[in-house]
Amino acid sequence: MAPWGYEKDNGPAHWHKDCPIANGKNQSPIDLINGEVKYDSGLKPLTAKYVPFSDAKFLNNGHSVQFQPSAGNGSELTGGPLAVKYNFEQFHFHWGNNDTEGSEHRVDGKMYPAELHFVHWNSTNPSFKDAVGSGGPNGLAVLGFFLKVGAENAALKPITDLIPKVKDAGTSVTVPSNFDMQAILPATLTDYYTYDGSLTTPPLAECVKWIVFKQPLEVSAAQMEAFRSVINRDGKPMGGNYRPPCPLHDRAVKTSFK
Ligand SMILES: CCCCNCC(=O)NCCc1ccc(S(N)(=O)=O)cc1
Numbered sequence: 001m002a003p004w005g006y007e008k009d010n011g012p013a014h015w016h017k018d019c020p021i022a023n024g025k026n027q028s029p030i031d032l033i034n035g036e037v038k039y040d041s042g043l044k045p046l047t048a049k050y051v052p053f054s055d056a057k058f059l060n061n062g063h064s065v066q067f068q069p070s071a072g073n074g075s076e077l078t079g080g081p082l083a084v085k086y087n088f089e090q091f092h093f094h095w096g097n098n099d100t101e102g103s104e105h106r107v108d109g110k111m112y113p114a115e116l117h118f119v120h121w122n123s124t125n126p127s128f129k130d131a132v133g134s135g136g137p138n139g140l141a142v143l144g145f146f147l148k149v150g151a152e153n154a155a156l157k158p159i160t161d162l163i164p165k166v167k168d169a170g171t172s173v174t175v176p177s178n179f180d181m182q183a184i185l186p187a188t189l190t191d192y193y194t195y196d197g198s199l200t201t202p203p204l205a206e207c208v209k210w211i212v213f214k215q216p217l218e219v220s221a222a223q224m225e226a227f228r229s230v231i232n233r234d235g236k237p238m239g240g241n242y243r244p245p246c247p248l249h250d251r252a253v254k255t256s257f258k
């Protein structure tokens, strides 16, 4: 099989051949249906403590554009539904070729033009890879933020300004060390949906505690347009690099808000 992608011949409908878990009962993304979620007063606010990285790359890996530090630096996530500390691993994006599509999760069937994922791994594991393979829904914690078109996002500007430099698959650039990742996050990480799910790309491991924020982040039309010039391994626009929603099966989606 051609390496996995999002085209007709290698897209989400094909992934089960290499990754049979694609048809599992804890797959992501999902449609977050407000009439079916349940408020959980036990859900605490989340705390992300992100330390500026001295050595990080912004890269095009053929299916997304990704911020990837060379090593951990104590940046971590705690609280919310999480029982232990999770180490920051990377962040990346999913987007569409127009403003009506692009996000992976949906809210009452609505798609946003893009979705930003902050990936963290359970610090009781020796490494990220071990956390992915640790079995059960507590290996990774991924924060999902919807992006919508509006005001320019100053915190994301250092990253969106780098996009033209990683237009082609397999390219990367060094991220200036004064990049402040913490500034991307809202001041308080309240009002989120949380459920047990999976990676949304192969290997599709069912190892993720998903935390999807209700409030979208805003980016300017120019920032959104920058994503749409990124090219995949086939030389085609990467836009459309989102998996459609998967069945909820026997899972509950909890909310930190009423
Ligand atoms: C040679 C392959 C080795 C794989 N081993 C590395 C690996 O498992 N990588 C998967 C990394 C990943 C995928 C999808 C998400 S998402 N979109 O759910 O946040 C987050 C993280």
Ligand SMILES: [Zn+2]
Residues within 6 Å of the ligand: 092, 093, 094, 117, 200
């Ligand atoms: Zn993702």
